[in-house]
Amino acid sequence: MKRLALGLGLALSATGVLAQDTDRDAGLAAWADIYAVASHPRCTNCHVGAAGRPGWAGLGYGPDRLHAMNIIAGESRIGAESVPCRTCHIGAAGANDRPHAAPQIDDAWRLPPVELAWRGKSSAEVCRQLRNPDTNDGFDMAALSDHLAQSAFVNWGFTPGGGRDAAPGTLAQLLENLDIWVAAGTPCDNAG
Amino acid sequence: MGRARTIARRSFIIGSAAIAGGVAFGAYMVRKPHDNPLTADAGEAVFNPWVKIDADRITLITPHTDIGQGAAHMQATLIAEELDVELDQITTAPGVPAAAYYNTALAGDAVPFKFNDDGFGAQTMRGVMSAAIKLLGAQVTGGSTSVPDSFDKLRAAGATARETLKLAAAQETGFAVADMRTEAGQVILPDGTKRAYTDLAATAATLEPVTDVPLRDPAQWRLIGQDVQRLDIKAKSTGTQTYGIDLEMDGMLHASVRMNPYKGGAMQSFDASGAKDMRGVQKIVALDGGVAVIADNTWRAFRALEEIDITWGDGPYPAQQADHWAEVAASFTPERLDKEWRADGDVDAALDGAQVIEAEYRAPYVAHQPLEPLSAVVKVGDDRVDIWAAHQLPRFVQQRVAAALGRDAEDIHLHNQYAGGSFGHRLEFDNIDRAVDVARQMPGTPIKLTFRREEDFVQDYMRQIGMARGRGAVAQGQVTALDLDIATVSAARSQAARLGQPLPGPDTQIAAGAWNMRYAIPDLRVRAYAVPELAPTSSWRSVGASTAGFFAEGFMDEVIHAAGADPLEERLRLANDPDARHVLEAVGEMSDWGAPLAPGSGRGVALVTSFGVPTAEVVEVTNTPDGIRIDRVWVAAEVGRVVDPVTFENVVAGGVIWGLGHAMNSEITYDAGVPEQTNFHMAEGMRLHQCPVIEVRGLENNSQIRGVGEPPVPPAPAALANAIYVATGTRLREMPFWNTVDFV
Numbered sequence: 051m052k053r054l055a056l057g058l059g060l061a062l063s064a065t066g067v068l069a070q071d072t073d074r075d076a077g078l079a080a081w082a083d084i085y086a087v088a089s090h091p092r093c094t095n096c097h098v099g100a101a102g103r104p105g106w107a108g109l110g111y112g113p114d115r116l117h118a119m120n121i122i123a124g125e126s127r128i129g130a131e132s133v134p135c136r137t138c139h140i141g142a143a144g145a146n147d148r149p150h151a152a153p154q155i156d157d158a159w160r161l162p163p164v165e166l167a168w169r170g171k172s173s174a175e176v177c178r179q180l181r182n183p184d185t186n187d188g189f190d191m192a193a194l195s196d197h198l199a200q201s202a203f204v205n206w207g208f209t210p211g212g213g214r215d216a217a218p219g220t221l222a223q224l225l226e227n228l229d230i231w232v233a234a235g236t237p238c239d240n241a242g
Numbered sequence: 243m244g245r246a247r248t249i250a251r252r253s254f255i256i257g258s259a260a261i262a263g264g265v266a267f268g269a270y271m272v273r274k275p276h277d278n279p280l281t282a283d284a285g286e287a288v289f290n291p292w293v294k295i296d297a298d299r300i301t302l303i304t305p306h307t308d309i310g311q312g313a314a315h316m317q318a319t320l321i322a323e324e325l326d327v328e329l330d331q332i333t334t335a336p337g338v339p340a341a342a343y344y345n346t347a348l349a350g351d352a353v354p355f356k357f358n359d360d361g362f363g364a365q366t367m368r369g370v371m372s373a374a375i376k377l378l379g380a381q382v383t384g385g386s387t388s389v390p391d392s393f394d395k396l397r398a399a400g401a402t403a404r405e406t407l408k409l410a411a412a413q414e415t416g417f418a419v420a421d422m423r424t425e426a427g428q429v430i431l432p433d434g435t436k437r438a439y440t441d442l443a444a445t446a447a448t449l450e451p452v453t454d455v456p457l458r459d460p461a462q463w464r465l466i467g468q469d470v471q472r473l474d475i476k477a478k479s480t481g482t483q484t485y486g487i488d489l490e491m492d493g494m495l496h497a498s499v500r501m502n503p504y505k506g507g508a509m510q511s512f513d514a515s516g517a518k519d520m521r522g523v524q525k526i527v528a529l530d531g532g533v534a535v536i537a538d539n540t541w542r543a544f545r546a547l548e549e550i551d552i553t554w555g556d557g558p559y560p561a562q563q564a565d566h567w568a569e570v571a572a573s574f575t576p577e578r579l580d581k582e583w584r585a586d587g588d589v590d591a592a593l594d595g596a597q598v599i600e601a602e603y604r605a606p607y608v609a610h611q612p613l614e615p616l617s618a619v620v621k622v623g624d625d626r627v628d629i630w631a632a633h634q635l636p637r638f639v640q641q642r643v644a645a646a647l648g649r650d651a652e653d654i655h656l657h658n659q660y661a662g663g664s665f666g667h668r669l670e671f672d673n674i675d676r677a678v679d680v681a682r683q684m685p686g687t688p689i690k691l692t693f694r695r696e697e698d699f700v701q702d703y704m705r706q707i708g709m710a711r712g713r714g715a716v717a718q719g720q721v722t723a724l725d726l727d728i729a730t731v732s733a734a735r736s737q738a739a740r741l742g743q744p745l746p747g748p749d750t751q752i753a754a755g756a757w758n759m760r761y762a763i764p765d766l767r768v769r770a771y772a773v774p775e776l777a778p779t780s781s782w783r784s785v786g787a788s789t790a791g792f793f794a795e796g797f798m799d800e801v802i803h804a805a806g807a808d809p810l811e812e813r814l815r816l817a818n819d820p821d822a823r824h825v826l827e828a829v830g831e832m833s834d835w836g837a838p839l840a841p842g843s844g845r846g847v848a849l850v851t852s853f854g855v856p857t858a859e860v861v862e863v864t865n866t867p868d869g870i871r872i873d874r875v876w877v878a879a880e881v882g883r884v885v886d887p888v889t890f891e892n893v894v895a896g897g898v899i900w901g902l903g904h905a906m907n908s909e910i911t912y913d914a915g916v917p918e919q920t921n922f923h924m925a926e927g928m929r930l931h932q933c934p935v936i937e938v939r940g941l942e943n944n945s946q947i948r949g950v951g952e953p954p955v956p957p958a959p960a961a962l963a964n965a966i967y968v969a970t971g972t973r974l975r976e977m978p979f980w981n982t983v984d985f986v
Contacts, residue, residue, distance in 0.1 A: 115984055116868060120931030150923040 077234020080227040085173045087224055088180075092207045092217045099167040102127065107215065127161040135159035143202070146211030153210060157202035163187045177238035191232045199225055292321055292399035294335075295407075295443040300327055300427060303337035306392065307383040307634050308474070309664035310896075311951050312889040315473040317392050319886060323465045324400030324458060326424035327439070329473055336658040339636035341379025347390035347949075348375050348382055383634040384669060384781065386853040386949030389885060393947045397457050405452035410445040411437050469888055474660075486632045486659035487617040487692060494619070494688045495524060497680045498543040500550065501532030501672075503700040504557035504915035505778055509533065517549040526550070527683050534680045540692045547694070559777045561915040566776050567604075570709050573729040573773040580732075580772040581748035583757030587765035592723035596715035599804045601797055603712070604976040605730075605789035606909035607704035609917070609925060610782055614662025615698035616673035620681035621688040622647070627654050628688075631677070632661030634668045638741065642671055643678055665900070666781040669737070672701055696920040703737070703780030704910050704917075706730040708752075708773070710793035714801035715765075721801050721812060724763050728753045728790050729771035733779040740778070748772075755787030755850045755956045756794035760822035761813070768794075777912060783900060784955035787852035791956030792905070792963070792977065795848035799964040800973060809964060810835050810847045810860075821880040821944055822849060825858040828878035828939050833860040840864065843873070846964025848957035854946065855953035856880050859898065861934075861961040865969040869984030872902060872934040872962065877954055882947040884940040894954045895936040901958025903928030907980045932985060 087093060091107030091114045098104060102123040107114040124131035136159055144154030165185050168176045179185045180194070189197060198204050198221070207217040208224075231237070294301040302325075304317035318334050337343070375382075404424050411429040412419045414437070421432040428436040460466070477483035502509055512533050514526045522542035527534040533550055537543040560566055618631035627647060633639050636656050644651040661668055677691040693701070708730030715723040730752050738745040752770035759768070782788060802812045810830050817823040826849055829835070839845065842865040849858045857879040864871045875898050884890045908925040910917045919925045940950070963974040966983060974982055 116986055118926070118929045118931070120929070150921050 074234055074237050077231050077237040078239055080230035080234070081177055081237065081239075082173070083219065083227045084224065084231060085176060087207075087217045087219065088168060088176055089173070090207075090215075090217045092210060092215060094169040096161050096203070097167055098161060098169045100164050102161060104161060105169065123161040127163065128158065135161075146206075146209075146214075149212040149214065151212070153206065153212065153214070155202040155206045174239050177236075181236040181238070191228075191236070195225060195228050195232075198228065292396060293325060293403040295403070295439050295446070297440055297443060300325075300332045300439055302332050302334050304334045305337045305340070305343040305381060305636075305658075306388040307336070307632060307636070307658055307661065307664075307668070309383065309632065309634065309661040309668060311388070311893055312472055312474075312886070313383065313388045314660075315889060316389060316885055317396055318473060319465050319470060320392055320396035321400040321403075323463055324397045325404050327427040329465070329470065331427045334473065339381055339640050339656050339658075341381070341637065343381040344376055344379045345382040345387055345391045346375075346395065347387035348380065348385055379637055381635070381637045384666070386855070386951040386953065388951070389881075389949040390947045393883070393885070394457070398455065401455040401457055402452055405455050406446050406449055407439050407442050409449055409452055410442040413449070414442070414445055466885055467883070467887065470886060472886070472889055483660060485614050485662045486619070486630060487614050487662070489619050489630050489659070489690065491619065491621075491688045494690055495536050495538065495684065496540045496543050497534050497536045497677075497689050497691045498540065498547055498694055498697070499529065499532055499534045499676050499680070499691065500547050500552065500697060501529070501676070501701055502554045502557065503917065504554055504561075505701065506559070507531070507557035507915070508555035510553040510555050512550055512552040514550045516551070517546040520546045520549065522546075525683065527680060529676065529679050532676075534676070534691075536680065536684065536689060540690070543692075544694050557915050559775070559915070560912070562913065563911040566607075566707055566912060567709075569776060570707060570729055570731075570773050573771045574711060574727050575771070578729070578771045578773070580752055580770040582767065582769045583753050584759075584766055584768040586763065586767070587723075589723055589725045589765045589767040592765035593713055593715055593725060596717075596723070599712075599714045599716070599801050601712050601800055601973075601975055603710040603793040603796055605705075605708050605792060606911070606977060607707045607777065607779070607917075608782065608904050608908045609699050609702040609704055609910050609919070610665040610667035610780075611699060611702070611908075611922070611925060611927070612661070612663030612665055612667050615695050616667065616693040616701075617691060618673045618677035619688055619690045620674075620677040622678070622681045622685045624685075625653065627678075628657065629655065629674065629677070630657045630659060631674060632659040632664070632668055633674065634664060639671070639674050643674065646675065646678055647682065665783040666785075667698075667702065669781055670703055670740070695922070699910075699920045699925075700917050702910075702917075703733075703778045705782035706733040706752075706779045706786070706789060707776065708789045708793075710756075710790070710797065712793070712797035712800075714797065714804070716801060716805035716807075719805050719807050721761075721763055721798070721805055721807070721816065723765035724761075724798065724801060725765075725767045726753075726756055726794060726797065727769050727771065728756055728793055729773050730786070730789055731773040731776050731779050733781055733785065735772075736775055736779045737781060739775075749786075751786030753790045754785060755791030755852045757790075758851050759794055759798075760819050760849070760851060760856060761798075761816040762818035763816060783897070784852055784952035787850055787952070787956035788901070788904075788959075791848075791850035791852065792959040795850055795957065795960035796963050796973075796975060799846065799848070799960070799967070803967070808836075813847065813849055817849075821856045821941075822851070822858075824941055824943055825849065825856050825878040825880055828941060829858045829860045829876045832876040832878065832937055832939060833862070833874070835860065842866070842969060844965045844968025844970070846961045846966070846968060848960035848964060850953075850956040850960070852953045852956050853949065853951075855948045855950060857953040857957050859954070859957040859961040861902075861958070861965040863962070863965045863969050865966075866986055869986040870966055870969070871986045872932060875902075875934050875936045875958075875961070876939075877936065877957075878939045878941060879950055879953055880941040880944050880948075881950050882944045883942055887940070890940050890950060891938045893950055894938045894940075897950070897952065897954030898936055898958050899928050899933060901955040902934075902962055903932075905959030905962055905977050905979055906932075906985050907978045909978050 095105035104117040106117045123129050129135045138152035139159030141158050142154055143156035146153045166187050208221050210216055292303045302318045302321045304314040306313040308314040314334050408419045408422045408429055417431050423430050427439050430436055509531050522538040523546045525536040535543045535546040621628045636658050639656050640651045640654045643654045681689045710728045713725040732749040734749045734751050735745050753768050757768040799809055802809050814826050845862045847860045860876045862874045864873055877894055910919050967973050
């Protein structure tokens with residue numbers, strides 16, 4: 051249903067008909083919820099810059115901070131230059147019920163591309179970054195929606211297990227908010 | 243070394259006994275009518291042994307428990323120095339628990355006097371305490387006493403063995419002893435012939451041992467003070483060192499326990515239906531206050547335990563952390579005054595009308611959290627009980643198990659093991675008690691009990707919780723008055739109560755590291771208040787000084803800054819004895835104190851005396867965008883004599899890391915009576931990448947030999963807090979610091 055809604059939204063916004071009529075405020079509200087997810091430590095831990103140092107948060111780890119063991123994902127973003135992420139995050143989906151064990155997903159653990167770094171950035175900064183294919187790793191909005199729906203990382207972020215803090219809301223709500231935001235013409239609050 | 247010679251002559255005689263064609267040498271205090279005879283394994287005629295030589299090998303007995311501090315190596319080095327053997331020629335063994343191994347150095351810090359106080363009262367109390375320890379036959383590894391306990395008597399043991407072997411060679415060859423020398427496990431005869439100690443053992447066993455042997459002048463030492471490769475370094479570096487938890491035996495089963503995490507509470511009921519049919523589970527056993535699973539391997543025991551539903555009863559202390567703190571905060575009253583330890587000048591008069599600097603400090607409960615969780619192997623037999631475990635109080639284990647099983651202490655055989663850390667944890671008995679509880683259910687079967695890490699945390703006896711309230715005054719850029727009130731629960735009383743030992747008088751540890759501060763502040767008062775028992779507590783590496791040292795040196799720094807003085811210069815100005823001045827000067831020189839620092843960087847210094855060792859540390863930090871980075875630490879400690887420079891450096895650096903790590907991020911808080919932190923991810927200490935460069939210097943000015951296991955810990959939190967203040971302007975008065983600042 052939501053895939054359909056997204057398709058419809060994209061189609062209509064492409065014609066330039068409905069987008070203008072869509073409530074910008076609703077789009078901004080939807081974005082605020084998206085940003086609540088994007089800015090949550092569960093996500094910002096990996097959406098980090100060129101330094102390639104992932105973060106750690108939740109579970110009694112104290113304040114949001116740099117990943118322990120001096121882990122640096124490097125230019126490869128997978129730790130190939132030093133300790134591969136897969137040394138601990140072995141890459142198969144795990145039960146993730148041991149809080150002090152490295153969480154596992156059904157994908158190769160890695161950091162997102164540097165362009166998608168948003169740790170420490172404001173809502174408006176992330177918003178503009180995300181709607182622009184030049185700064186969002188080349189995604190158009192449909193592809194972005196697909197990515198979020200299918201990514202093992204994003205899925206895990208909502209169900210990290212082992213007592214870890216989950217990203218706020220659900221994946222379904224995130225996708226729904228994305229639809230609304232896209233249908234509204236991906237508005238960003240200019241204040242940021 | 244005149245003192246050592248005197249002791250050797252006055253206090254030691256040689257014991258020797260044949261052991262299957264070999265000979266055992268030892269030394270023990272002469273005037274000890276109450277000392278028990280040595281315990282020995284069946285069929286052995288051994289007493290008081292430190293040196294055992296038979297036709298095959300030279301064995302040095304090292305009864306101080308090795309908990310990672312290098313005690314086995316240190317003891318062997320001291321014996322080998324005088325025995326004239328190389329360390330690769332010997333084997334070491336921990337020996338059996340024995341009263342003869344009672345700790346001669348323990349009394350010094352157990353009495354409420356400064357270690358260098360030679361007054362009548364101090365000497366009398368030490369004498370009384372020494373006698374008590376001797377009578378108890380208290381074989382204790384703790385209180386940073388292994389080196390001071392061993393330094394004279396183990397060299398004497400080596401020297402007497404050496405001289406008796408020379409006498410044996412004289413008897414066999416007809417040469418005069420005076421013409422012989424010894425080297426590398428051999429007696430060298432005047433004609434150049436070499437006789438191995440092992441070949442002389444049978445003859446030596448028949449001799450009256452040589453009783454009056456002067457100890458060598460330090461100028462002749464081959465091993466002491468030299469860089470000697472530590473005996474266990476190869477095994478530890480290659481992962482082949484076996485610890486108690488590594489033991490395997492034929493027919494052994496594996497157990498683990500879940501005890502009421504609200505310590506002291508009962509187990510009301512349990513339902514094991516979800517666990518009893520799990521793979522590998524052999525038996526599920528109800529214990530007093532918990533439940534155990536016996537399985538075919540440790541992991542299956544762990545997993546089965548998690549499937550048992552247990553209803554716990556309440557424990558005897560406040561359920562919520564806030565109520566613990568409230569009790570501590572309410573303890574600064576005359577009724578709870580444990581002792582006014584220091585009253586120089588007139589503090590009340592000095593503070594009256596002055597502009598008073600005030601602050602409150604806090605230190606939380608923390609767990610011992612050694613890397614090797616508690617474990618023990620126990621086999622209950624018909625006529626003997628064998629226990630394989632690492633413990634710092636071997637004879638207490640023997641007596642405790644004997645009492646629990648209604649047997650004679652001689653039937654309880656403790657095989658002490660290497661420990662993967664203790665920090666005071668292995669002064670407690672939960673692993674032994676529980677392992678015996680379980681093993682007695684399956685007589686004849688060796689059962690290894692291993693605590694899950696979570697159980698190790700939760701069942702721990704924490705470091706004392708405490709607070710301090712400080713007031714100070716300054717004038718003309720100098721500290722003029724300091725008034726420090728310290729309130730903690732008494733870990734010593736909590737621990738002693740579990741041992742069934744009375745603990746008369748004030749608890750020396752509540753204000754340890756504070757009341758004995760080596761500063762001549764004109765008006766100085768330090769008072770200790772005893773908080774009534776809350777959650778049970780125990781000795782934690784450096785004990786009282788780990789909290790009171792932080793309070794004293796943190797607040798001292800505040801007052802110095804209020805005076806506008808330099809933290810190191812003002813401490814040096816106030817230092818009231820040469821040892822304190824020397825260690826401060828040393829860290830000042832090592833750190834190039836006063837040199838300009840990069841923007842965002844700061845240095846802090848602290849000086850704390852604990853276990854008789856004045857230890858100064860300078861910590862340098864940088865305030866980065868991601869948080870505080872600890873860059874470098876310089877440490878100087880006055881220990882009288884460094885036995886092994888490399889081990890010394892490692893133990894001191896380890897103590898610094900321990901102190902810093904816990905100050906950064908470790909605490910135990912209670913919710914519903916249960917510790918909230920159950921594993922290293924919640925109380926992790928220092929990470930490898932966070933470790934600063936640490937430079938260590940041991941000073942050898944004092945005639946008293948001192949141990950250094952604990953003294954490097956207390957200055958670390960204070961020096962770190964003081965450095966962070968300089969770098970950021972934020973004054974940290976409460977551990978752990980990560981509640982206030984981030985660390986990278």
